[in-house]
Amino acid sequence: MNAPVLLLGGEGDSTRIVYNSLAKRFTSLPVLIEEPVSRKALLRNRIRKLGFLTVASQVAFMAGVRPILNRMARQRIEQIKQDHNLDISPIPPLAVSNVSSVNAPETLELIRRFDPEVIVVNGTRIISRTILEGTGAVFINTHTGITPAYRGVHGGYWAMYNGDPERCGVTVHLVDAGIDTGEIIARSLINPTEEDSFVTYPYLQISAALPLLLEAIERALGGILTTTKIEGDSAIWSHPGIFQYLKGRMSGIR
Numbered sequence: 001m002n003a004p005v006l007l008l009g010g011e012g013d014s015t016r017i018v019y020n021s022l023a024k025r026f027t028s029l030p031v032l033i034e035e036p037v038s039r040k041a042l043l044r045n046r047i048r049k050l051g052f053l054t055v056a057s058q059v060a061f062m063a064g065v066r067p068i069l070n071r072m073a074r075q076r077i078e079q080i081k082q083d084h085n086l087d088i089s090p091i092p093p094l095a096v097s098n099v100s101s102v103n104a105p106e107t108l109e110l111i112r113r114f115d116p117e118v119i120v121v122n123g124t125r126i127i128s129r130t131i132l133e134g135t136g137a138v139f140i141n142t143h144t145g146i147t148p149a150y151r152g153v154h155g156g157y158w159a160m161y162n163g164d165p166e167r168c169g170v171t172v173h174l175v176d177a178g179i180d181t182g183e184i185i186a187r188s189l190i191n192p193t194e195e196d197s198f199v200t201y202p203y204l205q206i207s208a209a210l211p212l213l214l215e216a217i218e219r220a221l222g223g224i225l226t227t228t229k230i231e232g233d234s235a236i237w238s239h240p241g242i243f244q245y246l247k248g249r250m251s252g253i254r
Contacts, residue, residue: 004221006116006137007031008102010123013088014206018122018142019095020087021210022217030114031096032107034124050238057241065245069199069254076195077203084207103128111135118220120213121175129177138220139175139182142209144202146187147171148234151180156190156201158237161248168192168201170209172216174227179236183227186212197254198245 005026009015011033023029037045046055080086099107102124108131111119121127121141132139145155146167159168169189174182188208192201219225240248248254 003028003030003114003116005029005118005120005217006111006114007120007122008034008107008111008124009121010034010036012123014202015122016088016091017086017206018120018210018213019091020089021214022120025214029095030110030116031091032099032102032110033091033096034099034102034104034107037125046238054241057243058239060242061240061245065242066199069197073197073199076197076200080200080203080207084203084210086203086207101125103131107131108134111137118217120217126179127175127177132175132177138225140185140213140216140220141173141175141180141182142206142213143171143173143180144205144209145169145171145180145237146189147173147180147184148230148232150237151234152236152238154198154201154237154239156192156205157198157240157253160192160201161240161244161253165189165191170205170212172209172212173230181230183229185216185225185227188212198240 005022007019007022007029009031019029019031043055081088097110099110101107112135116137119137119139121139127139143155145151146159146169149167150158156168159165169187171187172185174185176182190204190208192204196204216225
């Protein structure tokens with residue numbers, strides 16, 4: 001059951017966009033979708049790493065501010081999708097196998113069954129060495145930030161927040177067992193407008209990443225993929241807290 005490319009992702013717009021883009025080139029494209037981490041477990045892990053007050057502020061932002069931003073940005077998001085032909089149509093059910101986690105035994109079993117040369121990763125947990133070393137496939141991820149300076153999440157937003165627009169973009173990279181620490185394949189910048197905000201940056205980023213991702217896959221399949229080592233200042237970013245967001249908004253960063 002050989003398929004040259006396999007998509008390993010989490011549920012969401014970005015995974016559907018990646019699938020629909022790749023499916024135009026690869027007619028047989030199996031997809032493994034992992035179940036999301038439970039909200040309780042997610043909060044527990046964040047509190048352990050970041051502390052209760054930081055996480056409480058993040059929850060206040062995500063629950064109180066982000067829904068408002070989503071409503072305000074509907075027209076802008078539709079414009080970006082139309083301008084860049086981003087297709088969020090559902091992935092055909094026959095292409096999908098659901099797994100409990102990217103690191104579950106059934107995931108490795110399915111990967112070995114499909115025997116891909118390239119595994120495209122999108123929006124999953126950190127992948128364990130057991131999975132990475134359990135197949136000869138090349139794992140390629142699209143990260144919404146310029147690594148290594150903006151590892152973690154919301155890299156585009158944080159670059160703008162920090163007055164660092166020259167590093168507001170995306171990175172296509174190999175996957176290793178770290179957090180966005182794999183060798184770099186390609187990078188691209190985005191140019192947010194005054195209409196853009198925290199919730200629109202990801203759509204601009206995925207539109208910039210897709211051509212790089214497709215080229216990376218083709219080069220990997222052809223055995224000519226080249227990478228560069230990850231170097232420079234490095235930081236992991238998390239969700240903004242409500243007071244951080246309001247401070248940024250006062251400076252014009254929405």
